[in-house]
Amino acid sequence: MSLRIEGISKTYANGVKALQNLSLNIGNNMFGLLGPNGAGKSTLMRTIATLQEPDQGAIWLDDINVLQNKDAVRRTLGYLPQEFGVYPKMSAVDMLNHLAVMKGITNAGERKDQVEALLRQTNLWDVRKKALSGYSGGMKQRFGIAQALLGKPRLIIVDEPTAGLDPAERNRFLNLLSSIGRDTVVILSTHIVGDVKELCPRMAIIAGGRVLLEGAPNEALSAIEGRIYCKQVNSQEEMAEVEQNFDMISTHMAGGAHQVRVYAETAPGEGFVQEPGDLEDVYFLNLKRHQTAKA
Numbered sequence: 001m002s003l004r005i006e007g008i009s010k011t012y013a014n015g016v017k018a019l020q021n022l023s024l025n026i027g028n029n030m031f032g033l034l035g036p037n038g039a040g041k042s043t044l045m046r047t048i049a050t051l052q053e054p055d056q057g058a059i060w061l062d063d064i065n066v067l068q069n070k071d072a073v074r075r076t077l078g079y080l081p082q083e084f085g086v087y088p089k090m091s092a093v094d095m096l097n098h099l100a101v102m103k104g105i106t107n108a109g110e111r112k113d114q115v116e117a118l119l120r121q122t123n124l125w126d127v128r129k130k131a132l133s134g135y136s137g138g139m140k141q142r143f144g145i146a147q148a149l150l151g152k153p154r155l156i157i158v159d160e161p162t163a164g165l166d167p168a169e170r171n172r173f174l175n176l177l178s179s180i181g182r183d184t185v186v187i188l189s190t191h192i193v194g195d196v197k198e199l200c201p202r203m204a205i206i207a208g209g210r211v212l213l214e215g216a217p218n219e220a221l222s223a224i225e226g227r228i229y230c231k232q233v234n235s236q237e238e239m240a241e242v243e244q245n246f247d248m249i250s251t252h253m254a255g256g257a258h259q260v261r262v263y264a265e266t267a268p269g270e271g272f273v274q275e276p277g278d279l280e281d282v283y284f285l286n287l288k289r290h291q292t293a294k295a
């Protein structure tokens with residue numbers, strides 16, 4: 001299965017250009033859509049999920065014209081939106097049953113089997129009779145995935161699912177996502193680089209409604225290999241000097257001291273130590289280039 005996004009643009013009534021002629025090719029397996037707040041991720045996710053119209057462009061799911069055959073897409077879509085809405089006093093098992101009927105799983109036996117399998121897969125079996133309103137953040141997100149997987153969708157969209165989860169729950173959630181079949185298109189929208197690093201064989205970085213980079217994380221890392229340098233700086237003046245003279249990517253605190261990371265084609269000089277590149281470097285570098293180009 002493949003999803004082709006061709007030249008999608010969206011300008012909101014207030015003039016914000018959320019998507020600007022954006023094109024992407026997304027195949028089976030997990031695709032990471034990485035971008036800062038306001039990049040246009042949710043707008044794109046809602047558009048693919050047929051909940052919102054773009055001003056221009058086309059989307060194809062294999063040979064289905066998504067914008068013109070919304071019902072066909074909805075039948076094969078699983079969607080976990082950024083805001084999943086109010087969690088009712090209903091139990092997980094009752095709510096899943098209800099949603100399964102809404103999704104057209106009318107055969108009672110099949111529905112029971114699917115609901116049970118999903119509750120087990122998302123590790124919610126033991127709490128299936130508890131009211132959803134009493135679930136923790138991580139449990140709610142796992143329930144969100146369970147409902148998205150109802151009806152065995154071939155296109156799954158999850159919008160910023162790990163924001164606000166503690167490390168153990170985030171881990172559990174990412175493991176769950178990685179267990180989704182490889183013959184499914186899964187789009188994971190996130191501003192957390194680690195989510196993409198851990199799960200996605202392909203990714204895109206978007207900002208300002210445009211694609212800044214598309215490809216495999218490994219290829220992106222190869223492109224910066226041997227060009228990342230780190231240095232400890234001990235004063236604001238030193239930091240300003242590095243910022244002025246080098247292509248600074250980011251600053252981190254390590255052991256109470258500031259470490260700066262820079263991108264350099266050749267060794268930048270005294271005090272700098274070469275470091276292996278990280279996907280965060282790729283991300284920050286692309287965002288920086290985007291900001292500079294805009295200025």
Ligand SMILES: Nc1ncnc2c1ncn2[C@@H]1O[C@H](COP(=O)(O)OP(=O)(O)OP(=O)(O)O)[C@@H](O)[C@H]1O
Pocket residue numbers: 012013014016017018035036037038039040041042043044160191
């Ligand atoms: N309904 C709307 N009306 C007007 N502007 C909007 C609307 N929805 C989103 N925007 C604006 O469009 C831009 C893209 O927003 P979007 O929510 O798609 O980005 P995002 O990458 O998902 O960001 P976030 O992580 O903050 O949700 C932002 O500037 C946002 O303020």
